[in-house]
Amino acid sequence: MRSSYRSSTGRPAARFAPTIFPTATSMVSAATGGKPGRLSVVSSGCDPVANLEPQALGMTYWFEAAASGSPYAVAIRFDGQRVGARADLGPGDRFSVMGTVDPVIPGSGPIALTARAVNVNHGEWRVVATPVEPPGRARRAATRRRTLAAGSTSGTTGFAPVVRVQAPGARLGAWPACVATGAAIALSVQAVLAAQQQLPLGRVLLISIVACLLGLAGAKAYYLATHRGQQHGLTTTGMSIQGFVLAAIATVIGGGLLAAVPMGQILDVTTPGLLFGMTLGRFGCFFGGCCVGLPTSSRRGLWSSDRRVGVRRIPVQLFESSMAGILGLTALLVVTTSDLPVDGAVFVASIAAYTFGRQLLFPLRGIPRKTVHGRTVTMAITAIVIAADIAVNVLA
Numbered sequence: 381m382r383s384s385y386r387s388s389t390g391r392p393a394a395r396f397a398p399t400i401f402p403t404a405t406s407m408v409s410a411a412t413g414g415k416p417g418r419l420s421v422v423s424s425g426c427d428p429v430a431n432l433e434p435q436a437l438g439m440t441y442w443f444e445a446a447a448s449g450s451p452y453a454v455a456i457r458f459d460g461q462r463v464g465a466r467a468d469l470g471p472g473d474r475f476s477v478m479g480t481v482d483p484v485i486p487g488s489g490p491i492a493l494t495a496r497a498v499n500v501n502h503g504e505w506r507v508v509a510t511p512v513e514p515p516g517r518a519r520r521a522a523t524r525r526r527t528l529a530a531g532s533t534s535g536t537t538g539f540a541p542v543v544r545v546q547a548p549g550a551r552l553g554a555w556p557a558c559v560a561t562g563a564a565i566a567l568s569v570q571a572v573l574a575a576q577q578q579l580p581l582g583r584v585l586l587i588s589i590v591a592c593l594l595g596l597a598g599a600k601a602y603y604l605a606t607h608r609g610q611q612h613g614l615t616t617t618g619m620s621i622q623g624f625v626l627a628a629i630a631t632v633i634g635g636g637l638l639a640a641v642p643m644g645q646i647l648d649v650t651t652p653g654l655l656f657g658m659t660l661g662r663f664g665c666f667f668g669g670c671c672v673g674l675p676t677s678s679r680r681g682l683w684s685s686d687r688r689v690g691v692r693r694i695p696v697q698l699f700e701s702s703m704a705g706i707l708g709l710t711a712l713l714v715v716t717t718s719d720l721p722v723d724g725a726v727f728v729a730s731i732a733a734y735t736f737g738r739q740l741l742f743p744l745r746g747i748p749r750k751t752v753h754g755r756t757v758t759m760a761i762t763a764i765v766i767a768a769d770i771a772v773n774v775l776a
Contacts, residue, residue, distance in 0.1 A: 418442055419509040421535025422494070422546045429539040436498045436540035440548055441479070441509045443528050444490055445677075445691075451483035453514040454528065458495050463504040463534065472501035480514060481689055487677035492690035494547040498540055508532045549685030550669030558664025563592050565660065566653030573649035573715055580639070584646060587635035591628040598627025621658065625731070628654070644723020648715055651727045655708030655734065662701035671697050672746045686746065696744040703737045721776035729769045736762040 422438035441456045456479045465473040479495035511528040537543075546552055567588055574584045602623025629647075636646045665671040669687040673694030681692040711730045720726065739759045 418529075419507065419531030419533045420548075421505075421507060421533050422538075422543065422548075429542060431502060432539045433502075434499050434540040435502045435537040436496050436543040437475075437500055437505055437507070437535065437537045438494060438496045438543045438546055439507050439509065439533075439535075440492050440494045440690075441531060442490060442492050445484050445488045446486045449486045451485055453480060453482035454484050454491075454493070455480045455512050455514040456493055456495070456528075457510045457512050458497070458507060459510070460497055460500075460505045460507040462501055463506055465501075470501075472499065475500055478512075479688075481691075482514065483675075485675045485677050485691075488675055488681075488692045489677075489683075490691075492548045492685065494685075494688055494690070496543055500537060502537050504534060504536050506532070506534045545669070545687060547669060547685050547687045547690060549683060549690040550687045551667045555661075555664035555668035555670065558667070559657075559661050562657035562660035562664075566657035567592075569653035569656060569712070570650050573652065573712075574646075576716070577645055577649055579641060579645060579649065583639040583641055584649070587632055587639060587641070587646070588650065590635060591631035594631045595624040595628035599624035602626070621661070625654075629731075642723065644725075644727075647724045647727035651730045652708050652712035652715060655704045655711060655730060658734075659701050659705040659708060662697045662704065666695065666697040666701075671700075673697070673744050674746050693746070694744045696741055699744070700738065700741055703741075704734060707734055707737075720773050722773050725769055725773050729766055732762040732765040732769070736766070 418441075420440045420442070422440060437460065439458050439460075441458075443454065446452070457476060458479065459476045460474060461469065462473045475497040477495050477497055479493045481491060481493050484491065509531045511530065542552070567585065570588055571581060571585060574581050596619070599619035599621065600623070602620040606620065632646060632650055633643065635641075636643050662671075666684060669685045672684060672686040673681075673696035675681075675689075675691045676694050677692070678694075682695045682698075683690065684693050684695065685691075707730050711726050714720070714726050736759055739755045739762075742755055
């Protein structure tokens with residue numbers, strides 16, 4: 381799989397610099413030749429699926445945020461027509477879609493707005509991007525003080541499920557690669573600890589592999605259940621770590637009972653690997669364009685994308701990754717050096733601490749909360765669980 385970006389001149393753009401965390405400047409230079417306010421078309425070079433139906437066209441408009449002032453909105457209309465289409469254009473030979481960035485944070489630097497035209501005919505397309513006034517009187521007044529340039533380019537359609545996940549800053553395949561690597565590390569750590577605790581290694585690994593598979597199904601089911609207002613299917617992107625953890629843990633508990641493996645011990649030896657797996661998984665979220673942080677003008681922010689808007693953001697995925705890594709190392713240290721009187725105590729304390737930490741990070745995420753008091757209640761419950769876990773082991 382290879383992907384490239386065509387600049388508004390129609391020529392292939394320069395490749396991204398081989399950096400782990402690309403800067404906003406390098407992203408603009410790679411896609412538009414260093415000229416913000418231009419249009420590029422995301423094109424897929426994955427030949428086996430490039431001509432499959434349905435077809436879609438991904439377009440990215442680049443612009444620079446105002447240097448100062450109050451937050452404002454930017455709206456871009458993308459109009460396209462298939463090259464070589466007959467005079468009587470059909471529904472699949474032209475499109476007009478809108479894309480909006482709201483809010484634009486002054487001082488946040490280059491911004492990439494990606495829109496997609498779906499269910500279009502396969503072929504070469506000519507696209508024009510035109511800045512328009514966003515709805516709302518206050519926003520209109522705010523956007524008049526900064527004039528954006530129109531842009532035009534051409535590009536070829538691609539397989540819609542691939543085009544939907546392609547955008548500047550979102551690496552195709554980053555999430556499954558990081559999750560798969562994290563799962564392999566988690567199983568390896570668990571195997572070492574299970575052998576150290578003299579648990580039946582074959583049964584423990586079999587339970588864990590089944591737990592990983594059912595955990596993925598649980599992650600998808602949880603995501604679909606909590607995003608009912610959006611159009612998502614089984615083949616589209618989107619999974620929730622909460623669903624994975626719940627399904628995987630339930631599978632480990634049920635499998636442990638059926639296989640006659642000591643419940644507390646199997647949970648404790650699973651905990652460090654589970655946290656290490658989530659450590660790597662959140663890197664996949666950062667590079668894949670999900671669970672993004674809020675836009676920011678701070679220089680401590682990192683340029684990243686949610687597959688629709690690429691902008692400097694709070695790297696909340698990396699914060700959560702660091703938290704999971706610290707908890708994983710702590711759990712590993714306790715499991716390998718301590719003999720706690722209550723089996724399962726490491727698991728209970730670690731999962732409760734991870735849940736508590738996630739609640740602290742939620743305000744930094746770009747996804748609005750669905751409940752008013754859910755975060756406060758969850759933090760209170762997990763704090764009580766951690767305190768009770770420590771007290772039980774001290775008293776025991």
